[in-house]
Amino acid sequence: MADTSTSTGPGGRPGPLVAPGPALASAYRARYARTEQLPGFGEDAQRRLRAARVLVVGAGGLGSAVLPLLAGAGFGTIGIVDDDSVELSNLPRQTIHRERDLGRPKTASAADAIRAIDAGIDVRVFPERLTSANALGILDGFDLVLDGSDNFPTRYLVDDAALLTGLPVVWGAVHRFGGQAGLSWAQHGPHYRDLFPEPPEPGSVPSCAEAGVLPSVCGVIGSLMVSEAIKVVTGEGDLLLGRVLVHDALRGSFRELPYAADPHAEPVTELIDYELFCGVAPAQGAQAQETPAREAPAATSVSPADLAARLAAGQPHIxxxxxxxxxxxxAELPGSLLVPLDVVVRDAPGVAExxxxxxxxxxxxxGMRAETARKLLAAAGAPGVVLEGGIDAWSRQVDPSLPRY
Incomplete structure (x- = not known):
């Protein structure tokens, strides 16, 4: 459990987060012999790890790198939150899953892999999406969080929930050929909202599924996250408080970005609607501005089922x-007109015309890029609606034969 008596070490820096657990059995002493001989580490540090309870948000690319390392390092309790299932396109970077796991919940697949490393680990699975309604309940009972989520609403949710519960968050992010890792711990320094007070404009930062990511980058950033988690639990080393480590795989480089707490930031007092905060939830029923080009639609989105019904009925559409x-x-929907978002951004009036x-x-x-395009085209005189959940939702709800990626 969290060791509040040693929460501050020499010089005011955080001390060990977790008190040492019971003495380790001889088999575990033999297992961790090479770790315990590290200078300044020893049996006490290994007992702290065994007593630590860590929650991992996401069993995707970063989670796949993080979870086996946590298990191998000796964390005694590991929780996993993820509502997704294993797909073929996951396997290159989500290496905790295997071909035999296709279609299985990622939490189940990851839990099996952890138990194969160490059957004595207490694995707790939460096969659900982390939301404002369940976050505080899920975080309860854990000592720290490792956030490997792939979207901004979840990152802000994790940071706010951890701030309200006093937990440290080791976070990572990957994008194409690089990534970042940092530590958010408002009790001892700045946190994620100090670094990113406002989310980016919807659609301006494509997800891994949209932009791709070099598989090895997940391994690099995940390893950094686990190293930071070990330091937080044991009190060893210099923490990434007020520092973000940035990795560029193509250059083979690392650099450090310092940041500080914002003294004027609004305090976090409750969990909010993070989809709305990040601008990725279409405002149902919102009226688009009337334009002479065509009548504005009453809603800004359409469900896959409704669109399928319209197409089956032969209703005109673009x-x-x-x-x-x-x-x-x-994968594409039949009859689609392909105009990448960057073309819409550069010349929305020309596309609208x-x-x-x-x-x-x-x-x-x-759906995020489509929402950005919708706003630009509506302002240019061509209001439209977004397909809710995008082509990914269409393949799950309407046409399972359409490849998912």
């Missing part, structure tokens, strides 16, 4: 796909 060409090569008068439905992978 399907505008704002993904990249390589994504359309994998060429769309014609039929009702407009904008499609991307998960």
């Amino acid at each position: 399907l505008l796909d704002v993904r990249e060409p390589w994504e359309a090569d994998i 060429r769309l014609g008068e039929d009702p407009l439905v904008i499609v991307c992978h998960h």
